[in-house]
Amino acid sequence: MPDGKEVTTAQADVWDAVKSSRAIAARVNAELIDLGMLQQASDDAVVELVSFDSEAGKEIYRHSTSHILAHAVKELFPDAKPAIGPATEDGFYYDFDRDIPFTPEDLLKIEKKMQEIIKANTPFVRKDISRLDAIELFKKSGDTYKVEILEGIDAENVSLYEENGFVDLCRGPHIQRTGRIKAFKLLSIAGAYWRGDSNNKMLQRIYGTAFETKDDLKAYLDFLEEVKKRDHRRLGRELDLFSFDENIGAGLILWHPNGSIMRKTIEDFWRDEHIKADYHILFTPHIAQLKLWEQSGHWEFYRDSMYDPMQIDNVAYELKPMNCPFHISIYKSSLRSYRNLPIRYAELGTVYRYEKSGVLHGLLRVRGFTQDDAHIFCREDQIEDEIQNILNFTLFVLNTFGFEKYDIYLSTQPEKFVGTPEIWERSTDALKKALDARGLSYQVDEGGGAFYGPKIDIKIKDALNRSWQCSTIQVDFNNPERFDLGYRGSDGAEHRPIMIHRALMGSLERFFGILIEHYAGIFPLWLAPMQVSVLTIAERHTEYAAEIVAALKSAGIRAEINADNEKIGYKIREATLRKVPYLAIIGDKEAEEKKITVRKRDGENIGPFTTAEFIGIIVEEIKRRK
RNA sequence: GCCGGGAUAGCUCAGUGGUAGAGCAGCUCACUCGUAAUGAGCAGGCCGAGGGUUCAAGUCCCUUUCCCGGCUCCA
Numbered sequence: 001m002p003d004g005k006e007v008t009t010a011q012a013d014v015w016d017a018v019k020s021s022r023a024i025a026a027r028v029n030a031e032l033i034d035l036g037m038l039q040q041a042s043d044d045a046v047v048e049l050v051s052f053d054s055e056a057g058k059e060i061y062r063h064s065t066s067h068i069l070a071h072a073v074k075e076l077f078p079d080a081k082p083a084i085g086p087a088t089e090d091g092f093y094y095d096f097d098r099d100i101p102f103t104p105e106d107l108l109k110i111e112k113k114m115q116e117i118i119k120a121n122t123p124f125v126r127k128d129i130s131r132l133d134a135i136e137l138f139k140k141s142g143d144t145y146k147v148e149i150l151e152g153i154d155a156e157n158v159s160l161y162e163e164n165g166f167v168d169l170c171r172g173p174h175i176q177r178t179g180r181i182k183a184f185k186l187l188s189i190a191g192a193y194w195r196g197d198s199n200n201k202m203l204q205r206i207y208g209t210a211f212e213t214k215d216d217l218k219a220y221l222d223f224l225e226e227v228k229k230r231d232h233r234r235l236g237r238e239l240d241l242f243s244f245d246e247n248i249g250a251g252l253i254l255w256h257p258n259g260s261i262m263r264k265t266i267e268d269f270w271r272d273e274h275i276k277a278d279y280h281i282l283f284t285p286h287i288a289q290l291k292l293w294e295q296s297g298h299w300e301f302y303r304d305s306m307y308d309p310m311q312i313d314n315v316a317y318e319l320k321p322m323n324c325p326f327h328i329s330i331y332k333s334s335l336r337s338y339r340n341l342p343i344r345y346a347e348l349g350t351v352y353r354y355e356k357s358g359v360l361h362g363l364l365r366v367r368g369f370t371q372d373d374a375h376i377f378c379r380e381d382q383i384e385d386e387i388q389n390i391l392n393f394t395l396f397v398l399n400t401f402g403f404e405k406y407d408i409y410l411s412t413q414p415e416k417f418v419g420t421p422e423i424w425e426r427s428t429d430a431l432k433k434a435l436d437a438r439g440l441s442y443q444v445d446e447g448g449g450a451f452y453g454p455k456i457d458i459k460i461k462d463a464l465n466r467s468w469q470c471s472t473i474q475v476d477f478n479n480p481e482r483f484d485l486g487y488r489g490s491d492g493a494e495h496r497p498i499m500i501h502r503a504l505m506g507s508l509e510r511f512f513g514i515l516i517e518h519y520a521g522i523f524p525l526w527l528a529p530m531q532v533s534v535l536t537i538a539e540r541h542t543e544y545a546a547e548i549v550a551a552l553k554s555a556g557i558r559a560e561i562n563a564d565n566e567k568i569g570y571k572i573r574e575a576t577l578r579k580v581p582y583l584a585i586i587g588d589k590e591a592e593e594k595k596i597t598v599r600k601r602d603g604e605n606i607g608p609f610t611t612a613e614f615i616g617i618i619v620e621e622i623k624r625r626k
Numbered sequence: 627g628c629c630g631g632g633a634u635a636g637c638u639c640a641g642u643g644g645u646a647g648a649g650c651a652g653c654u655c656a657c658u659c660g661u662a663a664u665g666a667g668c669a670g671g672c673c674g675a676g677g678g679u680u681c682a683a684g685u686c687c688c689u690u691u692c693c694c695g696g697c698u699c700c701a
Contacts, residue, residue, distance in 0.1 A: 093696095101630055191629025200697045202629045205696070233694095237637075246633095246674070246692040303701055322701065357627050357692095359699065450701075474701095501701095538658045565658080572627030573662035587660055599661060 022212070023049035024057045024180070025173040032056060034126060034173040047433040052212040054396040062087035064124065064175040065114075065184050065210040066094045071166035072113035074204070076106075080167065083145040083194060090220065091209030095192055097145065107186045110206070114184070121179030122164035126172055131158050132306070134169060141167075145194070158194040162247040183217035184210035187224075210541045228463065232516035233362040238387055239521055239529070243365065251360040251367030251510055258529035261558065263512065265527055267348055269625075270372060272504075277393055279374060284326035286350060290316040292325040295482055303352050323349035324501065325616065327375040328483045336487040341497060342378035342386055348508065349373050363513030376500040377485070383427055383498060387434035387456070387473060390502050394471050395438075397504045398460055400625055401515060402524065405461040408440055411448035417476035418452055427475045427498070428454040452478030462518040463532055470514070475499075522601065525618070526625045532559040532618065533580045537587035539563070545586045548596060548611055555615045557622070572599065582618065 017027075018035055022542050027031055027048040038047070050057045066085035073096060085094030097101075102110075129137075131150055138146040144167045150158065161170045163178060167366075175181070186208040194200040211217040228234070236242050241259035248254065255263060271281055290309045293299040298321060299306065309316040320326075327345045336343070350370045353376075359365050378386050398406065410431055413424045430456055435442050442456070449455055453475035459467045476499040491493045507510035513529075525531055532552055534545045542563040552559035564572050568585065575583050583599040590597055595608035609617070 104631090188695060189630070191678065192630075192697045196698070198628065202631075202697075207696085244692080250692065296701095306701070325700095353700085356699065358627060358629095358697080361695090365700080452701095535661090537660055540658080567658090567664065568660050570663055571661090576662055583661085585661065589660085595661090603661080605661075 010436065012239040018049065021049050022051045022053075024052060024175055025050045025060050027056070031450045032060070032173050033105075034124070035176050036123075037126070037127075037173075059087040060173055061175060061181070061212070062092040062210045063170075063288045065181050066092040066123050067124075067163065067166070067168055067170070067174070068114050068117050068178055068181065069094050069110065069186070069206060069208060070096075070168060071117055071163065072110045074166060076109055076113055079144055081143060082151070085168075091187070093205050093206060095194070095203040096193075097201065097203050102189045102206065104189070107189065107206070111184075111186050111400075114186075117164065118178045118181050120164060121177050123177050124173075127162060128157050129160060131155060134158050134160065137167075138169070160251070181210055182212055183186075183214045184208060185217060185221065223464070227517075230464070230520045231362075232364075232513040232518045233519040235516050236362070236513075241516070241529075249367070250357060251355060251365070253363065253366060253368065259512070261510065261529050262523070262527055266508065266512070269376075270348065270397075273393075273397065274346045274374070275452075277344075277389070279344040282327065282330065282345050282347040282349075283350060284323060284330075284347060285320070286317050288319050288325070288556050290318040292329075293318055293321065296322070296325050296328075296479060297482060298322055302353075305355065307352055307354050319352040320349075321351050322355050323347055323351065323371060323373045324375060324479060324499075325483075327373075328479060328485065328499075331375075331377050331485060332483065336377070336497070337496070338379060338487055338489045341487060342376050342382050344374060344376045346372075346374035363509045365518075366507075366509055369510065372503055372505045372508060372511075374502050376502065377480075377487075377497045378500065379487075380423070380426065380498055383431050383475065383500070384430040386500055387431055388437055390473050390500070391434055391438050391440070391456070394458060394473070394504050398458070399472070401511075402518060403460040403462070406464075407459045407461070407467065408435065408442035409445050409448070409457045409459070410435065410480045411445040411450075411455045411457065412444050413454065414447045414449050414451060416451050417449075418481070423477060424454065427477075431456055431475070450474060451486075452476045455603065459563045460514075462514060463520070464517075468514050470511055471504050472502065473508065474501045476501055522579050524624045524626055525582075528579070529558065530560055530578065530580045531557050531622070532582045532584055533571075533575045533578075534559060534561045534584045534586060535568060535575065536561070536563045537568055537585070539565070539590055541586045541588075544591045544594075548584060548586065552615060552618070555619060557615065557618050576601065584614070 018038070023035060026035055026038055027050055028038070028045045032050065050060070052058055052061055055328045062242060063086060066087065069092075070082045073094070074082065077098060080098040083095040084155065085092065099345050127571065131153060135150045137148055138150065149169060159170060159172055160167050161172060161174055186206060188207045190205050190207065191202045192205040194203050209217070209220060211220060231379055234275040236259070239258060240256050241262070242256055243254050244250070244252065245254060274281060293306070302321065306321050307319045311317075327347070328347075330345060331343060348370050350368060352368045355365060357369050360367070376386055411427075412428055413421070417424065435456065453473060455474040457469055458471035459469045461561060462466055480496050485497050485499075486494045487497050534549050536542055538543045542561070545561050545563060549559045549561045562575065564571065579601060581601050584596045585599060587595070589595075593608065595610060596614050597605065598607040598609065598614065599605050607614070
């Protein structure tokens with residue numbers, strides 16, 4: 001039962017329970033079935049009712065809505081061939097093959113037709129037939145995609161669901177009647193390859209979502225609105241942080257003054273903390289000879305997303321897509337002994353990758369970006385300690401930027417790999433131990449490691465509970481081999497070091513985009529591009545206000561004066577829209593008492609303070625980075 | 627890269643083959659004002675770029691750049 005109660009299938013009891021519940025389907029002996037099939041369950045079966053509250057329930061509910069969508073499309077556009085229509089995490093979609101593209105107006109028509117189908121409240125009827133009969137049936141109706149699916153199914157029998165004359169191939173289960181759908185909305189139209197393969201035909205996908213109540217649907221649509229409001233591309237323009245220019249090129253970012261000062265703040269923090277954590281900060285070139293990436297193997301694997309090499313003095317040069325070969329070269333610039341290890345090199349290294357035009361997306365997917373990269377060269381026996389250090393360091397950095405929830409994944413040896421199984425086992429074990437030592441729970445992605453070593457990925461959750469993968473820690477057995485790295489051991493012999501690649505933010509640009517959305521542009525004081533705006537009431541206050549700004553600036557605070565010929569309400573509004581954390585308001589009272597009245601971003605008034613008191617408060621808050 | 631939709635003033639957008647518009651922002655002037663928009667005036671455009679159809683193109687057609695929603699991809 002949804003409430004956790006289990007009952008036996010004395011039919012009458014079960015039906016009473018179903019009637020008084022919001023059940024959508026049932027799970028009998030762990031198998032999901034239609035409610036209508038409950039009668040066939042044996043008396044000793046364990047029955048659980050599945051409602052919309054469960055993932056399975058949502059999926060069935062939304063999948064049924066997608067059937068209704070297909071039914072409506074079929075009625076309105078008989079030339080459209082249905083392909084597949086599953087539920088997704090927060091909705092559903094259905095793919096159709098049709099020569100004429102659907103328009104937003106079509107969507108409204110389809111919604112209307114769906115309402116009619118729901119209102120008719122006809123039952124979903126399951127039919128079990130042989131696979132071959134089903135193929136015949138769909139061949140007759142010209143449903144070539146269904147035929148193709150059936151041809152790929154490895155079973156004697158399949159099930160069909162029919163609802164008021166509309167038949168679809170489906171494993172089920174479904175809701176009992178179309179009237180069960182209480183709230184749905186079609187959201188968008190997009191292209192999608194048949195079976196997700198870019199060699200296949202492009203179909204038209206209609207996205208939608210469905211909920212059990214109108215209120216829940218509204219809450220979801222409100223959430224989508226909130227996502228839109230926080231869109232870093234929109235806030236990036238509104239807060240004048242960055243832009244793109246058609247004349248410069250797709251996926252190439254222009255950092256405006258406001259964005260740049262924030263980036264500088266982030267970079268300063270990053271570099272300072274790395275130096276404290278015994279990393280060496282590096283700078284390396286943006287282009288280098290192609291042979292470096294031939295040697296690293298990147299050219300072989302990622303040629304498609306690397307820019308074409310350029311010929312310079314008859315030598316092929318390449319815009320760098322990765323920083324590792326440079327760090328490796330620095331490692332190799334001197335003989336290393338076991339006493340030197342670990343050596344930690346860190347760089348905010350800007351790399352260029354040719355991303356397909358269609359995937360570019362604001363700051364989140366670009367063609368030029370800066371990795372907060374580090375490479376650690378260590379002995380095998382140092383891996384565990386190093387990973388532990390990195391984990392602590394990573395979580396500290398993520399916390400500082402306001403991310404406190406994350407999912408951690410450990411990826412293990414894939415089918416194709418370099419190195420020996422023994423070293424894979426030992427280092428994977430070291431990663432596990434490091435995670436356990438920090439008391440971090442994680443999921444294991446079996447076989448999900450890169451060919452060159454196991455890795456730990458950390459996905460952060462933002463204020464809207466959306467997941468973003470930023471941090472990655474990867475052990476590398478490949479590059480030390482390819483670049484013939486060595487160190488002199490205590491035994492006097494030459495040994496091969498292990499490399500650990502690691503990024504905390506991943507890409508500075510992308511992380512910045514995520515930060516914008518996480519904070520909705522309302523940045524904590526230490527990051528805010530303008531920290532204090534000093535607003536004058538009238539012209540005669542300009543002089544005192546300028547004194548305050550000068551004092552704030554000399555204390556390292558980002559401050560400005562707004563002595564414009566405007567009313568105070570206007571100035572407050574203007575600064576509030578720019579999300580300036582503190583507004584100092586200067587009028588006769590303040591000028592006379594040599595004090596400052598302060599209005600916080602949320603509208604709260606504090607003070608009055610002397611300039612020194614106010615500076616103390618601000619500096620302290622900046623220091624705490626909260 | 628693929629499918630679909632777009633690009634008009636700094637921003638948000640209207641303009642269905644016949645004289646390029648609005649609001650906000652900007653500038654000027656007046657008001658010197660106490661916690662989210664004072665009023666008036668002015669200026670602002672190669673209608674993304676290139677080609678074509680037409681007496682006439684922001685509007686129709688082709689090419690191209692860039693953007694948006696997805697798909698595929700992401701060291």
